[in-house]
Amino acid sequence: xxxxxxxxxxxxxxxxxxRLALRGIEVDYVYTGEEAVAKVESNKYDVAxxxxxxxxxxxxxxxxxxxxLVPGMKSIFLTGHGSExxxxxxxxxxxxxxxxxxxxxxxxxxxxxxxx
Amino acid sequence: xxxxxxxxxxLLKPEFYHQTSDHLNPYFTFPDYRKIWGIGIFVLAAAxxxxxxxxxxxxxxxxxxxxxxxxxxxxERVASNARRxxxxxxxxxxxxxxxxxxxxxxxxxxxxxxxxxxxxxxxxGFGGLTDLSVIDHTGIQVAYAGPxxxxxxxxxxxxxxxxxxxxxxxxxxxxxxxxxxxxxxxTVKSFRRDGTHFILRATLETERLIHTLASYETGExxxxxxxxxxxxxxxxxxxxxxxxEKMALPMPQYSPRTQTVMATDGQxxxxxxxxxxxxxxxxxxxxxxxxxxxxxxxxxVWLELRSKINWLVGFGIMVIIVVITITCTLMVNKxxxxxxxxxxxxxxxxxxxxxxxxxxxxAGVAHEINNPLALINETAGYVKDLFVIKxxxxxxxxxxxxxxxxxxxxxxxxxxxxQLLGFARKFDVKIQRANLKEVISDVLVFYNxxxxxxxxxxxxxxxxxxxxxxxxRGKLQQVLLNxxxxxxxxxxxxxxxxxxxxxxxxxxxxITISDNGCGMPEENLTKIFxxxxxxxxxxxxxxxxxxxxxxxxxxxxxxxSVKSRENEGTTFVITLPIHIQEEMRKDENSFGx
Numbered sequence: 121x122x123x124x125x126x127x128x129x130x131x132x133x134x135x136x137x138x139r140l141a142l143r144g145i146e147v148d149y150v151y152t153g154e155e156a157v158a159k160v161e162s163n164k165y166d167v168a169x170x171x172x173x174x175x176x177x178x179x180x181x182x183x184x185x186x187x188x189l190v191p192g193m194k195s196i197f198l199t200g201h202g203s204e205x206x207x208x209x210x211x212x213x214x215x216x217x218x219x220x221x222x223x224x225x226x227x228x229x230x231x232x233x234x235x236x
Numbered sequence: 237x238x239x240x241x242x243x244x245x246x247l248l249k250p251e252f253y254h255q256t257s258d259h260l261n262p263y264f265t266f267p268d269y270r271k272i273w274g275i276g277i278f279v280l281a282a283a284x285x286x287x288x289x290x291x292x293x294x295x296x297x298x299x300x301x302x303x304x305x306x307x308x309x310x311x312e313r314v315a316s317n318a319r320r321x322x323x324x325x326x327x328x329x330x331x332x333x334x335x336x337x338x339x340x341x342x343x344x345x346x347x348x349x350x351x352x353x354x355x356x357x358x359x360x361g362f363g364g365l366t367d368l369s370v371i372d373h374t375g376i377q378v379a380y381a382g383p384x385x386x387x388x389x390x391x392x393x394x395x396x397x398x399x400x401x402x403x404x405x406x407x408x409x410x411x412x413x414x415x416x417x418x419x420x421x422x423t424v425k426s427f428r429r430d431g432t433h434f435i436l437r438a439t440l441e442t443e444r445l446i447h448t449l450a451s452y453e454t455g456e457x458x459x460x461x462x463x464x465x466x467x468x469x470x471x472x473x474x475x476x477x478x479x480x481e482k483m484a485l486p487m488p489q490y491s492p493r494t495q496t497v498m499a500t501d502g503q504x505x506x507x508x509x510x511x512x513x514x515x516x517x518x519x520x521x522x523x524x525x526x527x528x529x530x531x532x533x534x535x536x537v538w539l540e541l542r543s544k545i546n547w548l549v550g551f552g553i554m555v556i557i558v559v560i561t562i563t564c565t566l567m568v569n570k571x572x573x574x575x576x577x578x579x580x581x582x583x584x585x586x587x588x589x590x591x592x593x594x595x596x597x598x599a600g601v602a603h604e605i606n607n608p609l610a611l612i613n614e615t616a617g618y619v620k621d622l623f624v625i626k627x628x629x630x631x632x633x634x635x636x637x638x639x640x641x642x643x644x645x646x647x648x649x650x651x652x653x654x655q656l657l658g659f660a661r662k663f664d665v666k667i668q669r670a671n672l673k674e675v676i677s678d679v680l681v682f683y684n685x686x687x688x689x690x691x692x693x694x695x696x697x698x699x700x701x702x703x704x705x706x707x708x709r710g711k712l713q714q715v716l717l718n719x720x721x722x723x724x725x726x727x728x729x730x731x732x733x734x735x736x737x738x739x740x741x742x743x744x745x746x747i748t749i750s751d752n753g754c755g756m757p758e759e760n761l762t763k764i765f766x767x768x769x770x771x772x773x774x775x776x777x778x779x780x781x782x783x784x785x786x787x788x789x790x791x792x793x794x795x796x797s798v799k800s801r802e803n804e805g806t807t808f809v810i811t812l813p814i815h816i817q818e819e820m821r822k823d824e825n826s827f828g829x
Contacts, residue, residue, distance in 0.1 A: 129607055135614035142618075142625045200606035220606045221613035221650045 121235055122164065125149040126156040126182065127171040127198065136169075139224055145231070153177025153185070160189050166235050169227075172199040194234040198222065250565050252572035263579040269572050276564045284556050292549050296542065303538050307508050307529065308496045310454075315510030315527040316494040318452040318460060322525060325364070325445060326422065327516040329438065330405055332362055333424040334518070337436050342428055345370050345436070346379045355381040364444040366419060371397070371435045382439070384415060396421055400435060405519035410442055410462075410470045410479075418442045418479065446471050449525075457533025462514075462523045463487070470523065475530075476501075485509070487524070498531075506531040602653035609649050616642040655780045667816055670709045672737045672745065673698045679716040680735075683724060690729045699738040705745055706816045711788045718785040719749045719808050726753030726806060740811050743818075750807035755800045764798060793819040 123140065127133040128151050137147040148163065150156050153176050156168070168186055170179035177185070183195045197217040216230050252269035266272055336345075336354060344350050355368040367382020375392025391397040400406035400423040408421040420440040427433045445462075449471055453460050462470040467483045469476070476484050484502045488495065494512040501507050510527040532539075620639045623631055676696060680687075687694050723733050733751045740746040756764070756771065763769045765786040770779035789796045794812040813819045 129611065132607070132611045132614055135611065135618050139614060139618050139621050142621045200603050200610070219650070219654060220610035221646050222610065223647075224617055 121166050121231065122146045123148070123231070124156060124159055124163075124165045124168045126151070126153065126168065126174070126179070128152065128174045129171070140227075143224075143228060145228075153182040156182060157185055157189070160186055160193075165190075165193060167231060168193060168195045170195055170197055172197050196227075196230055196234065250569040250572075252569055263582055265575050265578075266571075269568055272571075273564060273568045276568060277561055280560045280564060281557055284560065285553055288549070288552065288556075292545070295545075299538065299542075303535055304498070304508075304531075307531065307534055308498070308510075311508045311510040311527055311529050312494055312496045314452055314454060314458075314460070315496070315512050315525060318449060318527065319494060319512035319514060319525050321448050321452070322445065322462070322514050322523065323516055325448060326407055326514070326521060327518075328362060329364065329440060330407070330422055330424065330516060330518060332358055333422060333436050333438055334405070337424050337426040342370075342426075342434060348379065348381070351379050352381040358438075364441050366439040366441055368439075369437045371437055373401075373432045373434060378434070386414075389414075396423075397435075400425065400437075401433075403519065405516075407516070407519055407521040407523075409464045409468070409522045412480075420445075442471070452527075454529075455533070457530040459526075459528040461526050461528075463526060464522045465513075465524060476528065485526075485528070501528075501530075508534075598656040602656040605649065606653050609646055609653070613643065613646045613650075616646070652780070655784060666708050666710065667706050668709055669704045670707050670712060671704050672702060672747065675709060675712055676716060676735055676737065676747075679713055679720055682717065683720060686724060687733075690724075692724065692727055692729070693732045695732065695734045697734070697736045702737055702739055702745055703814055705812060705814045707792055707812060711792055712812070715785050715788045715792075715810065716747070716749075718781050719810075722781065723749060723751040723753065723806070726755075727751045728753065743814055744811050745814060746809055746811045748807060748809050750805060752805040755802045755804050755806050757802050758800075761798060761800055765796075792816065 123145055125133055125137050125140075125147055127136075127149070130151055133149040133151065137149040140147045148159060148165070150159055153174060156170075157177075159165075160168075168183070170182055172179035174182075179197055179199075183197075186193055186195065195216075198220055199217060200220050216234060218227060218230065250273075252273070336358070340350075340354065345354070351368065351370070355365065358368065359365050367380065367384065367386070369377050369381070369386060370379040371377050371391055375390055375394075375397050377386055377389045377391060380386045396406070396408045399408075400421075404425045406421075406423040406425075410418050410420050412418060413421075419442060421437060422440060423435045423437045425433055425435050449460050449462065459474045459476060461473045461476070463483050464470055465487070467487045469479055469481050469483050472479055485499070488497065488509070488511045490513055491511075492513070492515075494510060496508060496510045498506070498508050508529045508531060510529075512525045514521045514523040514525055616639050620636060620643070623629055623636055623639075676698065680694065680696070683694070686692070720733070720735075727733060731752050734748070736748045736750075738746060760769075760771065764782050766779075766783065769782075786796055789810055789812075792812055793816050794810055796808060796810050798806065798808050800806040
């Protein structure tokens with residue numbers, strides 16, 4: 121399982137990817153939507169973990185772009201806003217989400233659910 | 237009957253008079269309703285009564301004037317008539333004497349038999365004569381006819397004799413003279429062939445004159461008298477002195493016509509005096525005719541009428557004051573109640589605005605805190621991972637325990653921020669039809685065990701005629717869950733919890749959740765919907781439960797209110813619209829326009 125983590129909180133992205141790596145999950149992390157698009161174009165990922173609120177391309181818009189590039193790719197949203205209410209647009213409605221601060225076990229569980 | 241009586245009592249003791257809502261006072265448009273009431277009554281009474289009083293006074297003045305002029309007119313008429321009668325009385329007798337002198341020769345006049353005959357004829361023709369005499373130019377009485385023995389008397393020194401020689405005709409004042417009886421002398425002067433003159437004198441009885449005058453008297457308060465020009469009373473007077481005494485009133489100024497003056501007499505009584513200087517065509521007389529009327533006596537009828545008017549005006553004023561007082565009281569009370577309702581609405585609005593802005597601020601803070609919280613969470617988690625998963629460092633249980641504390645704290649903060657965000661967020665309401673009975677029993681399922689275990693009596697009463705309502709079932713459930721959970725925390729074992737649902741008017745339903753638990757002091761009541769307000773121990777409650785409940789009820793276009801007494805219990809009442817969509821449309825219209 122290969123994962124792309126996109127979050128403008130640099131230290132958060134780094135720590136979370138380290139923790140996932142410790143659990144045997146291969147993670148690339150970038151800080152902006154543009155970088156993410158570039159990464160997806162050159163690499164193959166199973167799942168993208170996207171922060172909803174980012175400068176430039178936000179998580180929701182990015183999900184659409186990634187879906188256009190790689191139709192089968194799944195996305196999980198992270199939000200500082202707490203709950204499902206932020207997820208009101210387009211294909212994101214059906215997506216998975218997690219509120220910050222998140223429980224790593226919960227994330228792992230969802231990752232497995234998504235890739236099954 | 238009792239209701240009506242209470243209403244009457246309410247009028248006497250209006251609500252504003254005992255303005256008690258001290259905590260609302262700063263919001264009232266008018267701070268002092270008693271003052272408004274007082275000023276209102278005063279201004280209205282002044283505006284209503286002043287014209288009435290002015291008109292009454294003007295009316296009195298007019299009546300007074302017309303009564304006065306009527307009195308003057310009547311007095312003048314009486315005086316004028318009496319004057320004519322007195323003048324005629326004297327004139328007639330002077331003319332008779334003149335006729336006698338012109339017609340009968342001096343020799344015949346001095347013949348006693350003939351002279352007595354003349355007196356008899358005059359008495360028959362005119363009356364009022366006592367005796368008749370002829371006096372020669374030296375003052376010696378040369379002939380006399382009458383009841384007394386007066387022949388040969390010398391009148392040369394008498395005042396009247398001196399006076400009567402000056403003119404052809406003479407009328408004396410009333411005097412007593414030799415015979416000591418009130419009488420008047422009238423004389424006519426005539427000339428003999430030898431150039432000397434003689435005087436024909438007649439003595440007039442006064443009774444006849446007095447009778448004539450008395451016949452003009454009008455009523456008890458009027459006096460009609462003759463006085464001499466020197467002010468000596470000549471005929472009997474009721475009020476102003478005895479005969480031959482000096483008149484108590486000042487003498488009027490000479491006027492050839494009948495006159496009327498208003499004055500005050502010696503006793504301070506207001507009087508109207510009509511007077512006339514009596515003079516015949518051929519001779520002046522010493523008499524002044526006075527008709528004196530006392531105003532007070534003459535105005536009796538008018539005074540009676542005035543007293544009736546006074547009573548009527550007084551009664552009118554009373555009625556006006558009573559009506560004004562009642563009207564003013566009712567209106568000020570209505571104003572007060574409207575102001576009170578407005579003030580209460582404003583207070584509620586202010587509270588909900590305050591809550592909304594606190595909520596927004598809280599949500600903003602929560603969102604900003606979430607990111608660093610997430611970083612703490614991952615960093616602490618990673619440190620733990622280093623020990624647990626990587627086993628890079630020797631495992632230190634105490635350190636791991638401390639890391640767990642950090643993670644627990646982060647989780648707690650996360651719960652708070654999530655709740656805060658939930659409170660402030662705008663979310664769509666999913667409307668569906670809900671049966672309150674079902675919703676309530678769904679909620680109570682969670683507490684069946686606890687109620688059984690703690691022996692809490694849960695009493696549910698749902699009115700049979702309660703309709704299904706349009707609402708967000710999930711949100712309503714959450715609201716009820718929060719309130720029931722609070723109630724369970726408030727009651728001791730063996731206490732009661734009542735849930736009552738009933739229609740509230742045509743468009744609303746109300747749900748009452750009351751317990752007989754610990755209750756809360758009044759000062760807490762106003763704060764319980766504020767975020768982070770909690771009476772529970774630190775760490776046990778977030779202080780957001782009722783804030784969220786409040787927010788949810790508002791989202792459902794409902795209202796929530798609370799009543800509580802310490803150690804007696806707490807009652808929450810939620811009212812919800814039956815047709816939420818109508819309420820939402822109303823909102824859209826009022827905001828969208």
